[in-house]
Each structure stands twice: as C-alpha cells, then as structure tokens.
Amino acid sequence: MRMRATLGVVTGALALSAVAVPAAQADEVHGDTTISNVVVNGGKAAVVGATTTKTITVSFTVKDDSGVDWAQAILYHGTDIESSDTGAVANSSDGRATCTVVSATTSNCKSTFDLDPGYNLNNASAGTWKVWAIAAGNDADYVQKDNAKSFLVQRLSKLTVNASPEPVAKGKTITVTGKLTRANWERGTYSGYSTQPVKLQFRKNGTSTYTTLKTIKTNSYGDLRTTVTASADGYFRYRFEGTTTTPAVSATGDFVDVR
Template sequence: MRIRATVAAVSGALALSALAVPAAHADEAEGDTAISNVVVNGGKAVVVGATAKKSVTVTFTVKDAAGVGWAQAILYHGATIDSSDTGALANGRDGRATCTTVNATTKNCTSTFDLAPGLNLINSSAGGWKVWAIATGKDDDYVLKESAKSFTVQRASKLTVDATPEPVKKGRTITVTGKLSRANWETGKYAGYTAQPVKLQFRKKSATSYTTLKTVKTNGTGALKTTTTATVDGYYRYSFAGTSTTPAVSAAGDYVDVK
C-alpha cells in the first residue's frame, strides 16, 4: 500500500533527521475506515517544566466495517507535517497505537509520547501542536488525517508575591512585589516573563474570593512592583491570565494584618 510507505517515510524522518519530515501528503482515504474521538492529554493543555520530560497520552477510536487493522499517531509542531520543525513518535513497538476491541468493527486506540525540554522541545515550539493519524481496515481500506486534532504545549509558569510591611497601620501604603517566570526549555531553568499584564488581587480575611485592585506589567526581568492602601486584614496575590505559550498561574496569597 502507498500509505505504508508514507508512514515509514514520516516515522523514519522524525526519528533520524531532527524531526523534519519529507512530503507526507494531505488527508487521504480509501474505503470506509474512520478515525474519531481524538483526545490529547485528557483534553487539557500539555504543560512542561524546565527539565523533566512530559508523558502525553493520545486516545482515539477507529472503525471499519471489515474490522480494524492497525493505527498510528504522530505529534508535530508546524503548519503542516511537511513543514514541521519538531515532533514526537509514540513509545513502544514501531510507534503503532495499542488498540483494544470494542466490537467487530470498532477499536479504541492509545499512544503515549514523550515531550522533553532540549530534545524535541525548544522555546519556539511552545503553542499549537497537531496530531497526524492513520488507521487501516482488515480489507486494506485506510484513512490518513494530517490534522486529526489540535492541542497546546506550554512552558510551565511560576508566580510569587510579597506584601510589606506586615503588620501595617490602616491607611498606610503597602508595597507588593513579585515575579512571573516560565520554563526555558533551552537552558533548563526558569526565566522572567517580560512585559506581561498581571492582576494585583485582594481577599478580605473573612471572604472566599479575590477582587482585582489593578493591573501591573512585568519589567525586563519579569519582576512586579506596585503599591496599594491598607484598609482591612486580608490576603494579597498576583494573578496571571496566561498566553497561548504559557499557562495561567496565581501566587499563594500573602496575609497582611492591618492595625
């Protein structure tokens, strides 16, 4: 089958040439084989820290009236798999998915992938990724989907806060500092996330939710600093809404006793 050659070419290129792939064709299909219900990482964004690899599970359903043959998925970053700059092959024997039988025409398939800083992850590969998938029927029908599912891979974030002085007299000025940082997949460390809007929030001692006091931007090192007026006992925190490359994060509240 021509499709077997395509899979071999894509898989070999991903494994052996820095994850750049040759022409792999757009969507193709022959017969009634169908792929559906593709889910990546349980439907959540994939968040990866500065050093540790992240294991990512992809599940999908394959149907064919003659019975399901085999299936395979590949993860990649780029507009198309032809132009991808990085990606991942599934763990295990020859990269094929592990499929369990639902009935004579249907199987549920699972593949697990490793995304690792400094290997198949660099800073510029944060953001949108896609799943390339293929499945065959026992009658040699097949379907190939170049973008069976889109998902997001993000650089893990951290956020701190420190409100001073503690305690403070009512009506006096409180200075609130902090820092927003995110994983740098190329250095293996966390670095400041610059020029990002971050909310300063306050929760009264007796309250259960925070209210926003103002929005502050991080400086050239990711640092935050602003002031507010002490009114009542409560907790101050910074809260970042996140971006396409970096997840939302909120600092643990810092309690200030107002005398």
C-alpha cells in the same frame, strides 16, 4: 532538531507498510475507515516544566466495516507535518498505537508520547501542536489525517508575591512585589516572562473570594511592583491569566495585618 529526522523515518516507513499509504501528505481517505474521538492528554494542555520529561496519552476511535488492522499517531509542531520543526513519535517499539477491539468494526486506540525539554521541545515550539494520524482496516482501506486534533504544549509558569511592610497601619502604603517566570526548555531553568499583564488581587480576611485591584505589567525580567493603601487585614496575590504558550497561574496569597 533530531526529532525532525525521526519524523521523516517514521512517515517514510508508512509508504512501505502493508497498505501503500503516501507519507505525510494532506488528508486522504480510501474506503470506509474513519478516525474520531481524538483526545490528547485528557483534553488538557500539556504543561511541561524546565527539565522533566512529560508523558502524555493520545486516544482515538477507529472504525472500518472489515475490522481495524492497525493505527498510528504522530505529534508535531508546525503548519503541516512536512514542514514541522519538531515532534514526537509514540513510545511503542514500532511507533504504532495499541488498539483494543470494541466490536467487529470498531477499536479504541491509544499511544503515549514523551515531551522532553531540550530534545523535542525548545522555547519556540510552545503553543499549538497537531496530531497526524493514520489507520487501516483489514480490507486495506485506510484514512490519513494531517491534523486529527490540535492541542497546546505550554511552558510551566510560576508566580510569586510579597506584600510589605507587615504589620502596617491603616491608611499607610503597602508595596506588593512579585515575579512571573516560565520554563526555559533550552536552558533547563525558569526565566522571567516580560511585558505580561498581571492582576493584583485582594481577599479580605474571613472571606473566600479575591477581587482584582489593578492590572500591571511585568518588566523585562518578569518582575512586578506596585503600591496600594492599607485598608483591612487580608491576602494579596498576583494572578496571570495565561497565553497560548504559558498557562495561567496564581501566587499563593500573602497575608498583611492592618492595624
């Protein structure tokens, strides 16, 4: 991946910075500099569609008794940054965070990152990512964290439902079909998500709560098909609870008139 080469350039450059910080090693602390309150994408998973680049923000607090000189974060997928298979560097020209002074000892730092399908995202990179972070004080103290925060990068999911026939006589069979798909970052489209448990739910007309009728699994193409007995007017939908790589999603309810 191109991003792996970029990561090597950025982390290597840190060793040549004003503080001689070893690149991409395990956590290191020299002096009293600290990094805390790391928040990625507002605390939510970063859900990315098939083709559109998603920009996320990473914020954190840096403290040092001499004041904060600079800070930087890098996002990566893998056991550690040295063995990462992909990642993202900050959108700033020098890769560093923008730090706002809060007090003589504290700054709030922030960077934005682009997650781009087909560039630094492939299907295998969905799941847990980490934030590598470093910060330095005005007195050359520094802290480096290999995993300052873990977060999820997920493939956007879509779910459909169709209940038929409609209208239908009470006691007759209703067939409910649907399809669960998710972003295929390598092809720039949406592909069926196979062998996943999906709930068939029903909401009686005039009520606001869905009740689970049964759980079935998608086939190898992501398709869903099951039957129920018609009992009352209402809405049928499928509900997928999600995985680490793919967010939860509900289909829009399909109304069936039972006569």
